[in-house]
Amino acid sequence: MDTFRARIGGFAFGGDYNPEQWDRPVWDEDVALMRRAGVNLVTLGVFAWASLEPEPGRFTFAWMDEVMDLLHAGGISVDLATPTMAPPVWLTHGHPDVLPVMEDGETFGFGNRLHFDPASPRYREHAARITTALAERYSHHPALAMWHISNEYGPTSYGGHSAVAFRDWLRRRYGSLEALNDAWYTRFWSQRYTSWDQIDPPEVPRTWSNPTRRLDFKRFVSDANLACFRMERDIVRSYRDDIPVLTNYMRFYKHADYWTWAAEQDAVALDIYPDPGQDDAHVAAALNYDLMRSLRGEPWILMEQAAGGVSQWKVNNVKRPGRMRLGSYQALGHGADSVLYFQWRASRGGHERFHSAMLPHSGTRSRTWQEIEALGTELPRIAEAAGSGSHADIAVLFDWNAWWGLTETSGLPRNDFDYPRIATDHYRPLLEAHHAVDTVSFGSDLSRYKVVVVPNAYLVDDAFTDALTRFTENGGTLVCSFFSGVVDAHNHVRQPAYPGAFRALIGAYIDEYWPARPDETYLLTRADGTTAAADWWQDSIHPESARVLASYATGALRGRPAILENTVGRGRVVYIGTRLEATALRDTLLDAVAAAGVSPLLDHAPAHLEATRRTGEDAEFLFLLNHSDTETVRVPLTADGIDLVSGTKTDGAVELAPLAVAVVRSEPRRAAGGGRRVG
Incomplete structure (x- = not known):
């Protein structure tokens, strides 16, 4: 990415450009207005497969040649996309097997986008052909600054191609049917497999469904899409290996494990649309930004945001004056090296015809354009900050396996967990107290932090348990919330007693989990005599080596522990066995952070x-x-x-x-x- 940063010379500014939607005279106006707004990078070709290959094997590159030349002459670099997220109708009509089959058995038809089965050999064949043609033609074009592989990966198919690929994935993962049957605990409900051909993707549950089978299918879907990315990435790299290659992620997106994906590309990129109708949308946005920065431990690319309103929600509020600028600087402050939008010029038709753009339907007289132009003029003032790094003493766990285990499998004491919300609830007090925060996964190096926060990690693997133990033994502070460490990577309950993985860490065992009844709340009394409120959940905790920091003052568990403190080696563990109300959670987290010797960036500043x-x-x-x-x-x-x-x-x-x-x-x-x- 160093070559890319040197070429841009500061922060990248621009957005998706779709000239194929417009007549030729508009292109000249676009380039002139881009120069006026300070645009230095555009993403080109994301939706252009049918315009580039109108019939199988017949390529029409003349228009793309002209656009690339115009942009280069205007001093604007290109993030060139492979258009494989939106296959043309000749492909889906001629070969309907490329279309994904949904969980209910229905085919996901043409007229949408991401209408392909990532496991389809025919889809991959045609995707490789258009990618190869683009790489042959544009790898050495002077406008090319970055390769943008497909777009917002994530299609899931339950059809025949996925069944074959899923079986192959399982063979590689387990090696034998005996190992698979053990991992899936198929002795339960007589589900034992005697042949690989008996295994299919999980269907819509009619009652309930094998939880480990569903968990493994989520892992497979992420890997199947990643294989498509790798295929196209390797093609463009074979023509030139000094151009960065990436694809774009989405906020809190469940179908792709971005920790695995990030290692396969040259930079992390994010598409994010915080809802302007939510006053605190910037909190979850900040967590997403810190996640993106942490995935590779380096600056990242804000690939898409909205200049104003969007078009995908029931009510699409606009960004009020000043909010677009504020949100752009927020991303930069959390490590982004770009401010890019979807899209440059608002589309006249199609689903996103009311989606905001840098250049709206109302043109250069619009408020949005004026704010865009002002920001483009302003960003060069802070150009020297581009490429700079970040430092944090606090980390919050955000791991896809923990997410999938908690929300994609049934049969839990509660089946209404919202993992992104849980993570955001634990992150908010740290952000609002002006602490720098990284995110970590099961495989992250924890030794660089003073405090690690683990929200509701129901599923954890052995390596993460060992890493947390070393972290605390060496003097770190662990703050862990309820229903954590319960099952292993196969979704099997750890023995003996809850929470098997974390029993030694929290210094207690739990004999029962008590989900709350509707509107049931509890009062807690802390060791210092102050009180706090909680709801939604209670652990029935039995301390072993832990000290009680708070106990229930009301309810059926009155007098029993609610919050624990345990010493592990030179470190400390704080365990929260209930869902604390926001103020109590804030106080518990910040007390632990302060005791660990971590100072905020600012003292005595308001949360906003x-x-x-x-x-x-x-x-x-x-x-x-x-x-x-x-x-x-x-x-x-x-x-x-x-x-x-x-x-x-x-x-x-x-x-x-x-x-x-x-x-x-x-x-x-x-x-x-x-x-x-x-x-």
């Missing part, structure tokens, strides 16, 4: 003031964002610097009007020990 820091070789960049529509905030600073956005010296403080931003450049400081620097 967001602070993040990026650090380069020669400077440090403190991003400050005021999310309030009404309140002005004065932020005291511990080091003198200059606000790159306004060009003014900070003189010990920055004043931020409602929805204002500042990027304060100062001399770099040495990173605190035990944390993580990326980039």
Whole structure:
């Protein structure tokens, strides 16, 4: 990515460009307006398969040649996409076996997008052909800066091709039917398999369904889509290996394990559309951004966001004045090296005809265009922050296997867990207290952190349990919430007693899980005499080596422990055995963080003031964002610097009007020990 950053010369700014939707005279106007707005990168060709290959094997590249040349002449680089996310009708009509079969047995038909079975050999054959043709023609075009493989992967098919591929995947994973039967616990309900051909993708559950079979199918779907990416990636790399290759992820997307995917591409990229109708949408957005940065431990690409409203929800609110700019700086503060949109020019027809664009239907007189143009003019002021890294002493677990185990299999004490919401609830207090946060997976190196937060990790593998044990023994602080460490990677309940994986860590065993009845709440009394509220869940906890930090003051478990503290080696474990209300969860988390010796980026700043820091070789960049529509905030600073956005010296403080931003450049400081620097 260093070559890409050097070419762009700062932060990338632009968006998806679909010139095939417009007559030729519009192209010249587009390039002129892109230059006026400060655009330096566009994504080209995402939806263009039918325009590039109108009939099997007949390519029409003349229009693409002209667009590439026009963009290059205008000083605009190209992120060139392979168009394989939207197969043309000649492919699906001539070969209907490429279409995915849904879980209910119905075919997912043409007229949508992502209408392909990733396991279909015929789909892969045609995807390889168009990718090869593009690579042959454009690999050495001077406009090419990046390869964008397909788009928002994730189709799932339950048909014949997937059945064959699933069986092959299972053979590689287990080696023998005996091992598979043991992993799937097929002795239950007489489900034992005696031939690989007997295994199919899981159907819609009529009552209930084998939980490990469903878990493995989620793993397979992620890997099947990744195989499609790898195929196209390897084709374009075979023609030129110095151009970065990536694809774009989506916020909290369940069908692809991005920890596995990130290692296979040259950068992480994200498409994200926080709902402007939700006042706190920026919190979950921030978690997504920290996840993207953590996947590869380096700056990432904001590939798509909306300039205004979108078109996919029941009510599509617009971004109020100033919100688009604020959200763009938020992504940059959390490690993005770009501000890109879907799309450049609003489409006249099709499903997304009312989706906002950098250049709306109302043209350059629109408020959206004026905000876009202003941002494009402003971003070069902070160009030196591009490529800079980040440092965090706190990590929050966000792992796809933990997610799938908790929400994709039935038969749990509760079957209404929302894993992204749970993770966000644990992340929010840290963000609002101005702490830097990474995310980690089961396979991450935990030694670089002082605090690790594990929200509702029902399923954990042995390696993660061992890593947490080493982490705490070596002096780390673990904060873990209820219903964690219960099953192994095969979804088998660990023995003996709950929570098998974490029993030694929390210093207690649990004999029963008590989901709450509707509207049931509990009062807790802490060891210091203060009280807190909880609901939704209770663990029936029996301490062994743990000390009780809080007990139930009401309910059937009155007098029993609710929150524990346990010493493990030189470290500390705090276990939360219920769902605490927001204030109590905040206090518990922040008390643990403070006791671990972790300091926030800012002291005594309001929760609606967001602070993040990026650090380069020669400077440090403190991003400050005021999310309030009404309140002005004065932020005291511990080091003198200059606000790159306004060009003014900070003189010990920055004043931020409602929805204002500042990027304060100062001399770099040495990173605190035990944390993580990326980039």
